[in-house]
Amino acid sequence: MTASALAFEPLVPTWALGALVSLALVVSVLSIWRGARGGPLRLLAAGALALLLANPQLRTSERTPLDDVAVILVDQSASQRLDGRDGIARAAADALAARLAALGGIEVVRREVGGENETRLVEALAGAAADTPRGRLAAVFAITDGQASDAARAGDxxxxxxxxxxxxxRDDEFDRKITLLSAPRYGLVRESARIAFRVDDVGPEGAAAGTGSAVVALRVNGREVARQAVPLGAEVSFEAPLEHPGALILELEAEERPGELTTRNNIAVLNVTAIRDRLRVLLISGEPHAGERVWRNLLKSDPAVDLVHFTILRPIEKGNPGELASELALIPFPQDELFIDRLSAFDLLIFDRYTYRGVLNAFHFDNIARYVENGGAVLVASGPEYAGALSLAARRNFSFILPALPEGAAREGPFRPRISEDGARHPVTAGLPEQEFWGRWLRIMPAAQRSGRTLMTGPDGAPLLILDRVGEGRVGLLLSDHVWLWARGFDGGGPHAELLRRIAHWLMKEPELEEERLTLTGAGDDLVIRRRTMSDEPGPVSLVLPSGETREIALDETAPGRFEARLANAEHGLYRARAGELFAVGAVGLAAPPEFDDVVADSRPLAPAAEASRGGVFRIRRGDGIALPALRKANAGAAAYAGAGWAGLVERGAYRIDATRDAPLAPPWFWLALIAAALLGAWLLEGRTGRRRPRAGFSA
Incomplete structure (x- = not known):
């Protein structure tokens, strides 16, 4: 295609040309105003001079027409994989590209927009426009479910x-979702956490898709604690019990409604950290000894511990006949208040070298045993008094909860405590530092173990530290009173504070120290499954993927008692795992991504973008097929580019210039001749007029 246009290439600077033209124009206008007959010819000469200096060129260009550009954005986010939408989107994009090509003069650019956690479709629309020459952009087609996390910017x-x-x-699709309205991040042990939520059945364009109720289950660490039918669309609250300290996984799950799009948003998960208001410890010491201060210093150094400490100073046999036991103490010993009325208020009861003095009776010991069976914790740190008739092991109402019974008098002599095979797996003793440099202890109580696990041993493999579970509670037995030697640095010392802290916290059911534990952790795009167990063969883990698929995952041992598996490039979303009675929840990316907050196709989020650009919104799905709008070309500046059943494209008419040729509008001699002729004519006219005027005056 050839096109011509007039162009100027001035021979002098533009300012100079303007000044000359202005001066000539002023002179010509003044001469005309004064009545000079040659004024118009002078004006013609000025114009010819201006054209000569402006150097007009006739520019001829060779142009190649360019196709208009139509951009097709295909939404391939996670929500598009629901109900076969991704297949519909691909089919629609293929059909639309074919129709655009059939129109002629249209270049089709196809782009894909992903998103596992969210869909930034408005950002993609803006990017498509920015990457396309504005003089060629005819239209942008977004094939999507309409849900965009940046929809607030659509109007801009x-x-x-x-x-x-x-x-x-689809026109009739719907989905059920549960929304957390309020929930605490922290709570107190033995209290409850209030969780407020709402269940909605959502239809097209955000309309309610049902009335009535839905059954919602509340689970704490995988154990169901409540199940109740709740009204749809109303705020409801559940009370979740916080039974032990540490991180608790709370799940709210609404029952599935047949035909809904997905169940991924039927569940809401939150982590609540349960903390103890104060750790209440009751320490009962026998006669004073060097190790008593170790326990007291350890417990008093923790500001979160409320310590109640009593020491039995004299045995009952040292009193006079007829003296009451209460009269032998410096202060009255409140045995009934401590061991009957308020025993359940303590988190841990420690007997440190305690010998039976007649202060506690059979009923007290029986109550202590029930306290342990109902979830309490007792630690017995024994010395020589553990053997004999006055030993705690000789109290029949108490001895049955002990994991080992004495086998004779104390063995005196140096030995180095060692970690047993079970101790290398158990979190209480696993990883204690510098085991090869531990200092020696000088005494151990021989005992016959009958239950529990031996974590530390003495000479010849004799049990030194035994931990056991009794009913709902826990019992620890330390068969030496020489842990204080480590505190004094004897023979190099040892990690006495860390050891005793771990024992106490295990007894009080600290989750981080549980020997049987399962965790799921997101590491970038990977999911890491970790299992801690005392078993050599933990077996596979049953893993529920965000899609609902269940897999059996085998674990590899990474350290004694520690097993692990890693899923590379795991699907983003919430994972749930079970291994026997253990339960864990974890997430890759966001546990509750915005992508699945609303999954029903909705025109409202992107409608402002269509309205601002005079485009349209069309529902193209018909069952499992598609019905695209008709395509039309429209002139730029049209009032609308969409209507009932049709979508428009701007006809741009863009082109590319391949070559140009310039030729002078006239040769320079032509302009010079024109100037000379105009000036000569003006001179002749004005000269003839000037000669006639004197003759007329002379005749008069």
Whole structure:
């Protein structure tokens, strides 16, 4: 295609040309105003001079027409994989590209928009417009479910071409979702956490898709604690019991409604950290000894511990006949208040070298045993008094909860405590530092173990530290009173504070010290499954993927008692795992991504972008097929680019210039001749007039 246009290439600077033209124009106008007959010819000469200096050129260009550009954005986010929408989107994109090509003069650019956690479709629309020459952009077609996390910016989108939204969802689809309204992040042990939530059945365009109720289950660490039918669309609250300290996984799950799009948003998960208001410890010491201060210093150094400490100073046999036991103490010993009325208020009871003095009776010991069976914790740190008739092991109402019974008098002599095979796996003793440099102890109580696990041993493999579970509670037995030697640095010392802290916290059911534990952790795009167990063969873990698929995952041992598996490039979302009675929840990416907050196809989020660009919104799904709008070309500046059943494209008429040729509008001699002729004519006219005037005066 050839096109011509007039162009100027001035021979002098533009300012000089303007000044000369202005001066000539002023002189010519003044001469005409004064009545000079040659004024018009002078004006013609000035114009010819201006054209000579402006050097007009006739520019001829060879142009190649360019196709208009239509951009097709295909939403391939996670929500598009629901109900076959991704297949509908691909089919619609293929059909739309074919129709655009059939129109002629249209270049089709196809782009994909992903998103596992969210869909930033408005950002993609703006990017498509920015990457396309504005003089060629004819239209943008977004094939999507309409859900965009950046929809708030849709009204601010500035496009020079229409944006058409093609929705891939069905006209009658619906989905059930649960929304957390309020929940605490922390709570107190033995109290409850209030969780407020709402269950909605959502239909097209955000309309309610049902009335009535839905059954919601509340689980704490995988154990169901409540199940109740709740009204749809109303705020409801559940009370979740916080039974032990540490991180608790709370799940709210609404029952599935047949035919809904997905069940991924039927569950809400939150982590609540349960903390103890104060750790209440009751320490009962026998006669004073060097190790008593170790326990007291350890417990008093923790500001979160409330310590109640009593020491039995004299045995009952040292009193006079007839003296009451209460009269032998410096202060009255409140045995009934401590061991009957308020025993359940303590988190841990420690007997440190305690010998039976007649202060506690059979009923007290029986109550202590029930306290342990109901979830309490007792630690017995024994010395020589553990053997004999006055030993705690000789109290029949108490001895049955002990994991080992004495086998004779104390063995005196140096030995180095060692970690047993079970101790290398157990979190209480596993990883204690510098085991090869531990100092020696000088005494151990021989005992016959009958239950529990031996974590530390003495000479010849004799049990030194035994931990056991009794009913709902726990019992620890330390068969030496020489842990204080480590505190004094004897023979190099040892990690006495860390050891005793771990024992106490295990007895009080600290989750981090549980020997049987399962955790799921997101590491980038990977999911890491970790299992801690005392078993050599923990077996596979049953893992529920965000999609609902269940897999059996085998674990590899990484250290004694520690097993692990890693899922590379795992699907983003919430994972749940079970291994026997153990339960864990974890997430890759976001546990509750915005992508699944609303999954029903909706025209409202992107409607402002279509309206601002004079485009349209169309539902293209018909069952499992598609029905695209008709395509039309429209002139730039049209009032609308969309209507009932049709979508428009701006006809740009853009082109590319391949070559140009310039030729002078006239040769320089032509302009010079024209100037000379004009000036000569003006001189002749004005000269003839000047000669006639004197003759007329002379005749008069």
């Amino acid at each position: 989108l500035a496009l020079d071409a229409p944006a058409h939204v093609l929705l891939t969802g």
